[in-house]
Amino acid sequence: xxxxLMKGCEAIAEAAIQAGCRYFFGYPITPQNDIxxxxxxxxxxxxxxxLQAESELAAINMVYGAGGAGARxxxxxxxxxxxxxxEGISTIAAAEIPCVIVNMMRGGPGLGxxxxxxxxxxxxxKGGGHGDYRLIVYAPASIQETVDMMQxxxxxxxxxxxxxxxxxxxxxxxxxxxxxxxTNTDYVPLAKPWAATGYKPGGExxxxxxxxxxxxxxxxxxxxxxxxxxxxxxxQNEKMVECYNTEGAEYILCAYGTVARxxxxxxxxxxxxxxxxxxxxxxxxxxxxxxxxxxxxxxxxVKEALTVEVSAGQLVEDIRLAVNGVKPVQFxxxxxxxxxxxxxxxxxxxxxxxx
Amino acid sequence: MRDYYxxxxxxxxxxxxxALNMAVNQAREGQCMLIDLDVVNPYFRTSERQDVLDKxxxxxxxxPYSMKKIEIMSLSPRVYAAFAPGEGTVIFDVGGDHIGAVxxxxxxxxxxxxxxxxxxxxxxxxxxxxxAADPESAWALLEKVKGVSRLQVTGLVNNGNLGExxxxxxxxxxxxxxxTLSERTGIPVWGSCGTQTVLKEFKSLAKEKGxxxxxxxxxxxxxxxxxxxxxxxxxxxx
Numbered sequence: 001x002x003x004x005l006m007k008g009c010e011a012i013a014e015a016a017i018q019a020g021c022r023y024f025f026g027y028p029i030t031p032q033n034d035i036x037x038x039x040x041x042x043x044x045x046x047x048x049x050x051l052q053a054e055s056e057l058a059a060i061n062m063v064y065g066a067g068g069a070g071a072r073x074x075x076x077x078x079x080x081x082x083x084x085x086x087e088g089i090s091t092i093a094a095a096e097i098p099c100v101i102v103n104m105m106r107g108g109p110g111l112g113x114x115x116x117x118x119x120x121x122x123x124x125x126k127g128g129g130h131g132d133y134r135l136i137v138y139a140p141a142s143i144q145e146t147v148d149m150m151q152x153x154x155x156x157x158x159x160x161x162x163x164x165x166x167x168x169x170x171x172x173x174x175x176x177x178x179x180x181x182x183t184n185t186d187y188v189p190l191a192k193p194w195a196a197t198g199y200k201p202g203g204e205x206x207x208x209x210x211x212x213x214x215x216x217x218x219x220x221x222x223x224x225x226x227x228x229x230x231x232x233x234x235x236q237n238e239k240m241v242e243c244y245n246t247e248g249a250e251y252i253l254c255a256y257g258t259v260a261r262x263x264x265x266x267x268x269x270x271x272x273x274x275x276x277x278x279x280x281x282x283x284x285x286x287x288x289x290x291x292x293x294x295x296x297x298x299x300x301x302v303k304e305a306l307t308v309e310v311s312a313g314q315l316v317e318d319i320r321l322a323v324n325g326v327k328p329v330q331f332x333x334x335x336x337x338x339x340x341x342x343x344x345x346x347x348x349x350x351x352x353x354x355x
Numbered sequence: 356m357r358d359y360y361x362x363x364x365x366x367x368x369x370x371x372x373x374a375l376n377m378a379v380n381q382a383r384e385g386q387c388m389l390i391d392l393d394v395v396n397p398y399f400r401t402s403e404r405q406d407v408l409d410k411x412x413x414x415x416x417x418x419p420y421s422m423k424k425i426e427i428m429s430l431s432p433r434v435y436a437a438f439a440p441g442e443g444t445v446i447f448d449v450g451g452d453h454i455g456a457v458x459x460x461x462x463x464x465x466x467x468x469x470x471x472x473x474x475x476x477x478x479x480x481x482x483x484x485x486x487a488a489d490p491e492s493a494w495a496l497l498e499k500v501k502g503v504s505r506l507q508v509t510g511l512v513n514n515g516n517l518g519e520x521x522x523x524x525x526x527x528x529x530x531x532x533x534x535t536l537s538e539r540t541g542i543p544v545w546g547s548c549g550t551q552t553v554l555k556e557f558k559s560l561a562k563e564k565g566x567x568x569x570x571x572x573x574x575x576x577x578x579x580x581x582x583x584x585x586x587x588x589x590x591x592x593x
Contacts, residue, residue, distance in 0.1 A: 003520070004488075005367070005518050030397060174399075176518060177585075
């Protein structure tokens with residue numbers, strides 16, 4: 001398909017449709033409104049259903065229903081709206097229902113602002129909702145990458161029967177870039193024998209029950225064990241990371257999403273000044289690519305690592321866990337939605353070099 | 356008597372870019388008032404370029420509280436000043452699609468007072484945008500926009516572009532789109548927009564391909580003031 005000039009939100013919505021998503025339930029919030037807006041226009045054209053729910057809580061529970069019936073379903077929101085959805089996300093994870101959730105992060109805590117932010121890292125990666133569960137979390141750095149990721153997000157959700165989150169920021173959502181949408185014509189939907197599609201007494205198919213309530217301790221244990229056995233497989237198979245210029249680097253920058261893109265520009269500035277810096281960019285925030293991070297930072301050539309984020313120190317915790325003390329890991333971050341410039345990041349590395 | 360330009364079109368079709376350029380150009384010749392009538396999208400509005408407009412001497416009328424990072428979907432009472440007797444040019448930059456165009460419908464009684472030769476209602480098209488990319492969907496959007504705006508479109512604008520990757524090829528695609536739409540609706544093509552470089556290429560391409568003048572209209576050079584490349588974004592945020 002020829003390149004189109006698309007806003008991130010529109011591109012995500014279209015890519016989801018191309019990936020087979022036919023159901024969208026959401027509630028408006030800036031800066032992701034263009035996703036439901038686009039879905040409301042496009043889904044009826046492809047025989048799907050768009051529904052603006054009365055609240056985020058209702059929307060996420062509609063996702064539970066559609067996903068439970070075996071449909072490819074998506075919802076999207078932005079930070080405060082994602083907070084409202086957390087109970088439903090925990091329930092969906094417990095009921096083992098595949099779905100895709102997009103979070104276009106904005107400034108927080110509270111209502112925060114409508115600028116881009118990365119403040120929901122902990123929420124996405126460490127739980128957000130209650131109980132022992134995980135989300136697969138993808139963190140794209142450009143509109144094109146987000147678009148390319150949508151198919152995978154839906155496929156992986158179906159494969160592992162788990163909710164998947166696309167954790168982007170307002171910048172990805174609102175920026176307009178030329179993108180190429182690839183229509184996947186050889187996609188074969190996965191059979192979902194577990195889906196609740198109706199029960200016929202005396203029929204061949206047993207009654208499908210999707211549930212998250214397990215009163216007996218043993219039953220709940222069994223569920224959590226099953227989930228964590230699956231998470232172990234996900235950790236084995238689904239980690240994604242980009243290592244840029246890391247080999248033999250003196251300094252390693254660690255960042256995800258749009259900030260990683262700024263880091264690349266900082267690396268070019270440092271190169272001009274004769275400093276070799278590299279970037280480790282986790283593309284999946286969970287499962288976290290700990291080995292790749294460790295390997296890049298533990299190299300003999302590396303003096304220090306620097307984590308850059310638009311939050312007050314969240315990603316840095318996982319980076320430090322991965323690095324496990326073999327090298328110092330410094331932190332550079334600003335909450336309140338201020339994205340550091342390439343010059344500022346380069347200056348910080350030069351400062352570390354002088355110290 | 357003032358000249359009135361109303362810019363309608365799909366969301367992200369380049370209305371604000373054209374509005375800003377027209378305002379800056381018109382201000383060189385006389386009084387110019389630019390009205391930001393977008394109450395749909397809090398980002399990317401002409402009001403963001405207050406600095407450019409101030410420098411050019413354009414009077415800007417924005418929705419109350421716009422650019423204050425909050426969304427109050429209301430219109431300034433100062434919009435009515437545009438319909439008072441005066442000289443120069445008034446440009447209305449309307450929100451995208453039929454959803455954004457609703458805002459201008461309420462000024463119908465005022466527009467009815469303007470003689471037809473003074474009122475130019477332009478419909479901006481970019482075939483590389485997803486929603487109104489082909490003649491059928493562009494026509495459907497045009498009809499919807501006409502309905503809610505309560506205005507008759509007097510000219511089509513070819514604004515074929517792909518952001519920073521724009522080439523004359525995109526204007527050529529736009530040519531085909533506006534030509535088909537013009538033939539179907541009888542609405543003339545007002546012009547084709549692009550940077551100086553792209554227009555120059557398009558000119559030779561038009562000659563080579565024997566494109567019809569009437570579907571090219573005027574070649575309207577624009578300077579990129581609105582579109583945010585990645586770098587601009589990083590400096591200015593959302």
